[in-house]
Amino acid sequence: MTTNTDAKHLQLNPTSTRVLLIGAQLLALIAFLLALQFLWRTTGGTLFLFSMIAPVSALLAALAVLGLAVYRFLRRHSLFEVENVEVGQVIFRQGEEGDCAYFIQSGKVDVVREEGGAERVVATLSKGQYFGEMALISDVPRNATVRAVTAARLAVLGKENFLTMLRVMPRTEEDIMKTVNERAMQTSEK
Amino acid sequence: MRGWLGRAGSFLAASLVLMPLIAQAQDQASRYQQDPVEQAAARVVTVLAVLGIVVLIISIVKFKGAAVGPVSWGLLIAGAVALPLLMTGVGTILVFERAERVEFCASCHLTMKAFVDDMKNPQSNSLAALHYKNRYIPDNQCYACHTSYGLFGTVQAKREGLSDVYHYYTRTFHLPIKLMHPYPNNDCLKCHAGSAKWNDAHADYKDALFSGEATCMQCHADSNPAHNVAQNVTP
Numbered sequence: 001m002t003t004n005t006d007a008k009h010l011q012l013n014p015t016s017t018r019v020l021l022i023g024a025q026l027l028a029l030i031a032f033l034l035a036l037q038f039l040w041r042t043t044g045g046t047l048f049l050f051s052m053i054a055p056v057s058a059l060l061a062a063l064a065v066l067g068l069a070v071y072r073f074l075r076r077h078s079l080f081e082v083e084n085v086e087v088g089q090v091i092f093r094q095g096e097e098g099d100c101a102y103f104i105q106s107g108k109v110d111v112v113r114e115e116g117g118a119e120r121v122v123a124t125l126s127k128g129q130y131f132g133e134m135a136l137i138s139d140v141p142r143n144a145t146v147r148a149v150t151a152a153r154l155a156v157l158g159k160e161n162f163l164t165m166l167r168v169m170p171r172t173e174e175d176i177m178k179t180v181n182e183r184a185m186q187t188s189e190k
Numbered sequence: 191m192r193g194w195l196g197r198a199g200s201f202l203a204a205s206l207v208l209m210p211l212i213a214q215a216q217d218q219a220s221r222y223q224q225d226p227v228e229q230a231a232a233r234v235v236t237v238l239a240v241l242g243i244v245v246l247i248i249s250i251v252k253f254k255g256a257a258v259g260p261v262s263w264g265l266l267i268a269g270a271v272a273l274p275l276l277m278t279g280v281g282t283i284l285v286f287e288r289a290e291r292v293e294f295c296a297s298c299h300l301t302m303k304a305f306v307d308d309m310k311n312p313q314s315n316s317l318a319a320l321h322y323k324n325r326y327i328p329d330n331q332c333y334a335c336h337t338s339y340g341l342f343g344t345v346q347a348k349r350e351g352l353s354d355v356y357h358y359y360t361r362t363f364h365l366p367i368k369l370m371h372p373y374p375n376n377d378c379l380k381c382h383a384g385s386a387k388w389n390d391a392h393a394d395y396k397d398a399l400f401s402g403e404a405t406c407m408q409c410h411a412d413s414n415p416a417h418n419v420a421q422n423v424t425p
Contacts, residue, residue, distance in 0.1 A: 017255070017256075017257070018254065018255030019255070021255040021256075021257055021270075022250065022255040024266075024270045025246050025249060025250055025255075025266070025269060027270075028242065028246060028269060028273075029242075029243065031242075031274045031277065031278060032239040032242045032243050032246070032273075032274065032277065033239075033243075035235055035238075035239040035277055035278075036236075036239050036240075038281075038284075038285075039232060039235060039236055039239075039284075042288045042291070042293065042294050042297065043294070043297035043298075044294070044354070044355040044359065045355070045359055047285055047288065047289060047355070048352070048355050048359075050285060051281075051282070051285045054274075054281065055282075057274070058274035058275055058277070058278045059275075061271070061274055062271040062274065062275055064270070065266050065267065065270045065271050066271060068257065069263070069267075097257075097258045141258075
């Protein structure tokens, strides 16, 4: 099953994820502080704030965290969703948690290593190739940033489905592990 | 990292143990007047709020908004989902309980303090003071007389109370303050009607009082006004 989605609308970058989660935690903190203020001194004002503002804060915090959890779950279980990316768009960044692998249907992407503030292109991938698999196999953060060189069309396979594919298709696992080893060697040589 | 987590854990454990003890100690003086539901709700909300703050601080300081791995997700779900929702749920009970207390009514100093002072004045001959000093109403004396009977009476009181809070904090009230509605006979009769003493004294007026043709205060206002208050405070 494939679905056509606009990557810009679906993808949450790490910065916006952090802002969302810190915002949610601050909202929850406000709810807790309003509760303590109400407990410490019960007046019309503290009762109003605790009975009106605290539930809204708590609800917004819960929705933000649960919404992100559902989003992450759907990403991990995505089954060849198609994402269209524009020139220069970052698909994922080095250091992020890996939740899916990408198969290039059209276009080109650069694999960029960030070291000491400088960027180094370690590979350019095009139609028929794939990326993002190393973080899924090794269960480590992304070891490089991937950016679209041209407009590209990517089929996205969630982590769970990717790992299942490796388990049930030994030949595919062999091919992918071979590629993983080659890329690891290329990266260390460069 | 283990040491940092250990210290946080110790603080958390101490909070969980000490908070109920502190609450217990504070309650000793007035334990006969305490509502057990209010006491239990206050303790639960205190523990949940302190626990939640500790969890959130650990989560923000240690993970800085990142959600990677079971520990960070566990802290997020506990600190920003489970504990706040549970706390606001139990807190709602506490809000309803505490909104009935005399101290809560008196917290609007500019408008209500004079009424509460009169009620607590043993020298006053007002109906409120008579009821208070004789403990005709054991607790929540303002609420008992100013909330109509039944579920809808409570809902109406809360709704109009919110309006009062708004007018108080926006300083849009006018002195002297007045009741929103004429004081209903039912709010006297819900306690007095049916007692032998009341039946004997009101045999000739019963029907008029029950039908609303006569009001209680038509006879009682001169000898025992509801409150002896001269409101000369300006907002």
